[in-house]
Amino acid sequence: KTDIQWWHAMGGELGAKLEEITKNFNESQDEYNIVPSYKGNYVETMTAAIAAFRAKQQPAIVQVFEVGTGTMIAAEGAIYPVYQLMTDNQEPFDPAAYLPAVAGYYTDTSGNMLSMPFNSSTPIMYYNKTVFEKAGLDPNTPPKTWAEMEEFSKKIVESGAATCGFTTGWISWIQTENLSAWHNQPIGTLENGFGGLDARLEVNGPVQVRHWENLKKWADEGLYKYAGPLGGDNAPPMFYGQECAMMMNSSGSRAAVVENSKDFDLGFAMLPFYDDVEGAPQNSIIGGATLWVLQGRAPEEYAGVAKFFTYLSSPEVQADWHQFSGYLPITTAAYELSQEQGYYEANPGADTAIKQITLNEPTPNSKGLRFGNYVQVRTIIDEEFEAMLGGSKDAQGALDAVVERGNKLIEEFQAQNQ
């Protein structure tokens, strides 16, 4: 059998499921053997793959999170575009089979899909119905607006039902980028970067500033607890331990959240919005990752990669992965199969993510984002948010600094890649 290396960033329950999927593929045929290797979180996995490419030791497949897309697209000699790989290896492949929100994020200007969708997510809210009841709130009525988030959080904390109202993962992805799309506000110029390398960030508008200001106020009042490091990595334990009654995090956290919430009743809801902002709620944007194929491996490996991608995208495999993990059903067929199987009826709230990401036809502000060097911009967002929480800057100052520092990196990227 030909071995094919797949570097990925799925730990815990997700990693175990990924290995099971790989094993099933390996046993389904006798020519190829996919070898998955966990390389740490998304940033670590991407950094490892870039270093390996320079040392000519790259894997055939690497999982890259959505914000690495701009950088990967620009690495022309290093990547083997998926549409081309599938054609070269006579594997059937139709971008129209994928959900528009997913396909649109990973296609070039001619509609060619550059990487293979695998685990696309969107952030949702998980909440503790048991704590809601203790606080005198209706467990079946989660907050819809940020005003209700504040009101409910106060009740929760004041009643002693929990010590914090809410926490969140990913200050960058959820409370800045998705906050913008959800309120139909731009993250940057030129359709959030889809329109070209000369796009620039403009995430310091009034809605974003108001929201960061509120997060600071709610943190000071003890209604929100910051779950740093990295803008929210510690949110899950705060939620599992029933310290915080609500948590905004990836839909792809579902498997872990379900597994770790057995001591209380779990609810799912869409992200809150400011109901006085015109156009809100719009639609949320994707996160998660796709699989990129790297150049420089033997032709027989690529033939195997193409076969594996066909397997991974099959309705049965995708529906199973979606239902287990909470990642979106990335193809229409996988979504329909999940409906036919009665999955959403049997699991109330499991369709929250797909309903939210398809809530409205995307606008130029809500299709996603595509900027070079954006992985580093994410670090700047976390740093500036922490500076604001620490009191050294106000929300406007922190977001102005995100824009100024982030745009320097984006300009550098443009100069290197134009």
Ligand SMILES: O=P(O)(O)OC[C@H](O)CO
């Ligand atoms: O936790 P994931 O896999 O849904 O990814 C979340 C963010 O999109 C990463 O950029």
